[in-house]
Amino acid sequence: MTFDAYFDWLIPWEGSAYENVPGDNGGPTKYGIDQRSHPDVNIRSLTKEQAKEIYRRDYWTAIAGDKLPPRVAWAVMDSAVNCGAGRAAEWLQTALGVTADRRIGPVTLAAAAKANDAGLAAAVLDIRERYYRSLGAKAAYRKFLKGWLNRNNDLRARLK
Numbered sequence: 001m002t003f004d005a006y007f008d009w010l011i012p013w014e015g016s017a018y019e020n021v022p023g024d025n026g027g028p029t030k031y032g033i034d035q036r037s038h039p040d041v042n043i044r045s046l047t048k049e050q051a052k053e054i055y056r057r058d059y060w061t062a063i064a065g066d067k068l069p070p071r072v073a074w075a076v077m078d079s080a081v082n083c084g085a086g087r088a089a090e091w092l093q094t095a096l097g098v099t100a101d102r103r104i105g106p107v108t109l110a111a112a113a114k115a116n117d118a119g120l121a122a123a124v125l126d127i128r129e130r131y132y133r134s135l136g137a138k139a140a141y142r143k144f145l146k147g148w149l150n151r152n153n154d155l156r157a158r159l160k
Contacts, residue, residue, distance in 0.1 A: 001070035003060050006077055007052050009158065013151050014081075018044050023140065032081065055081070063088055064104045068112055071121035071159040076104075078155055079128050082148070087131075088124075095123035121159045125152055 014032025026034025031051035035043050038054065060066075062085040065073040072092070079088035086102040093100040094110040110115045112120060129152050136145030 001074055003056060003065055004103075005013060006065075006074050007055060009074075009132040010055070010078070010081065011048070013154075016048065023143065043108050044146075057084060063092075064109060065153065068104075069115070069117040069120070071117045072112055072115070072124065074159060075124040075128075075155065078151075079124060083128070083131065091124050091127040091131075092120075095120055100158075118160060125156050125159075128152055150158075 010115045011031065011113050017029055018028065018030045020028045024034075026036045028035045030043050030046045033041060033046055033051050033054055034042060036039070038058075041050075041054070042088060059077055059080045060073075063076045063080050064072070065077055068076060079090065079091055089104045089108070090100045090102045092104065093102075093108055096115060098107055098111050129149065132145060132148040132152065135141040136148070136155065
């Protein structure tokens with residue numbers, strides 16, 4: 001369960017086409033890389049390899065993916081991709097019962113190393129599901145809820 005394997009799982013969910021979906025606050029998007037989060041990237045001409053490097057640099061590195069147990073890394077990574085690295089770190093810390101400072105450092109890494117990998121990944125995904133459902137209660141986000149939950153459940157099944 002490496003970054004490369006995660007990326008291969010991710011791309012079918014994110015898609016490879018250039019899109020500009022009404023109601024998506026990220027604006028133009030390709031390979032899941034959105035203009036709002038990456039204002040200096042030419043989204044229309046973005047290649048798959050460039051997207052992969054953005055995911056590695058801006059998300060995997062930010063969540064210390066190489067230092068987390070594999071299943072946990074995937075759960076936190078995908079949460080970071082969809083909801084931001086700070087929020088993903090907070091969810092991990094909440095699941096671990098450590099101070100939630102939204103940064104994955106030595107205390108969080110030590111606690112994660114001692115935890116049951118599959119159980120901790122499931123706990124992060126449970127928190128994420130509750131977040132999605134809270135957003136889905138708002139009219140502006142309702143149309144995205146089913147897709148968010150399908151993705152969360154697919155990842156949950158993969159990480160068992």
